[in-house]
Amino acid sequence: MKGYDYYSVDEFRQALESNEDNLLLRCTVLAKSLISKYELRMEAYDLFQETICRVLSDSRHIPKGLPLFVSLGKVMKGIAYDTFERKDEEVLRKYEPIDMHEDSVTTAQSSYDGKLDSTWAQLLSLFSEDEDALSFLKATSDGLKKSEIVEQVFSGDVNRYDTTRRRIVRCNVQKLQEEA
Amino acid sequence: MTLNKEMLSLLDDLMIENIAGMSQEELCQELGLSADKLNSEVELLHLKINDISTEFKKAKLKEARFNLDNAREQQTSTNITQTLEKAGKDAKGILIDMFTQNKLPAGLTLAFRDGKEITDEEAEQILADLITMGVVNGDDRKG
Numbered sequence: 605m606k607g608y609d610y611y612s613v614d615e616f617r618q619a620l621e622s623n624e625d626n627l628l629l630r631c632t633v634l635a636k637s638l639i640s641k642y643e644l645r646m647e648a649y650d651l652f653q654e655t656i657c658r659v660l661s662d663s664r665h666i667p668k669g670l671p672l673f674v675s676l677g678k679v680m681k682g683i684a685y686d687t688f689e690r691k692d693e694e695v696l697r698k699y700e701p702i703d704m705h706e707d708s709v710t711t712a713q714s715s716y717d718g719k720l721d722s723t724w725a726q727l728l729s730l731f732s733e734d735e736d737a738l739s740f741l742k743a744t745s746d747g748l749k750k751s752e753i754v755e756q757v758f759s760g761d762v763n764r765y766d767t768t769r770r771r772i773v774r775c776n777v778q779k780l781q782e783e784a
Numbered sequence: 785m786t787l788n789k790e791m792l793s794l795l796d797d798l799m800i801e802n803i804a805g806m807s808q809e810e811l812c813q814e815l816g817l818s819a820d821k822l823n824s825e826v827e828l829l830h831l832k833i834n835d836i837s838t839e840f841k842k843a844k845l846k847e848a849r850f851n852l853d854n855a856r857e858q859q860t861s862t863n864i865t866q867t868l869e870k871a872g873k874d875a876k877g878i879l880i881d882m883f884t885q886n887k888l889p890a891g892l893t894l895a896f897r898d899g900k901e902i903t904d905e906e907a908e909q910i911l912a913d914l915i916t917m918g919v920v921n922g923d924d925r926k927g
Contacts, residue, residue: 677800
């Protein structure tokens with residue numbers, strides 16, 4: 605942790621309350637997207653609240669050098685995935701079942717799976733000329749973890765792994781989907 | 785196609801980047817909000833932040849304790865440096881002097897008598913502990 609500048613508790617609270625760059629709206633949109641994707645039985649506001657609590661209680665330090673939304677997004681995605689993977693009954697019990705959304709959840713499930721497949725296919729197409737990115741995507745779909753991809757695809761070059769992953773993540777896939 | 789954890793993680797990061805780049809209009813569209821509903825939506829989120837004020841207080845306390853422990857550690861480190869400089873010796877040398885003067889706590893005395901090898905780092909840590917306990921005083925620093 606040495607060498608990094610992190611938000612203090614007060615600074616973190618002030619940053620949330622300032623709502624700079626529509627931070628709170630972005631968190632809500634992300635929460636709703638993750639809930640839909642992982643079929644979590646909770647409200648977006650509650651996933652947002654869970655994220656904030658995790659940051660505060662978990663000593664998960666938020667660096668100042670990165671956009672706050674991106675840092676919070678990574679925490680939120682982790683909670684969403686963990687909940688999905690473990691089917692965390694403790695978390696699920698905290699929230700009221702969204703009965704009226706039962707039908708839409710069923711609909712969302714089938715449409716979301718297709719959407720993710722489509723997104724992956726578009727990534728492969730978009731990076732078909734980018735050898736590193738294509739190798740990265742194929743290794744990822746083969747289930748290789750970061751350390752394995754670094755060794756087997758990038759000959760131990762962590763920087764190459766990081767820059768390739770960053771290049772992929774920053775491509776505007778949504779725009780591609782709209783154009784498709 | 786079955787999406788594994790790494791693929792899902794990558795797609796989540798893609799989603800985060802896309803949302804990070806959205807305009808306010810696009811965000812409102814995603815949430816199905818009209819412009820006049822925007823403020824009430826943000827207000828709801830502010831309420832959520834206030835709801836967890838207890839967590840904020842706990843985190844502040846934790847942060848204060850962390851800073852206090854850090855300050856104590858730095859102070860101890862400064863004390864060790866001053867002690868070694870004044871004595872003109874390393875930590876092991878000071879401990880040996882204290883042993884010969886019969887000023888070490890019982891457990892340490894036993895270790896020295898048994899000829900147990902202590903590294904420089906261990907010696908410094910022992911000295912730090914002795915300073916904290918108040919066993920090391922001005923006479924000992926002079927060696």
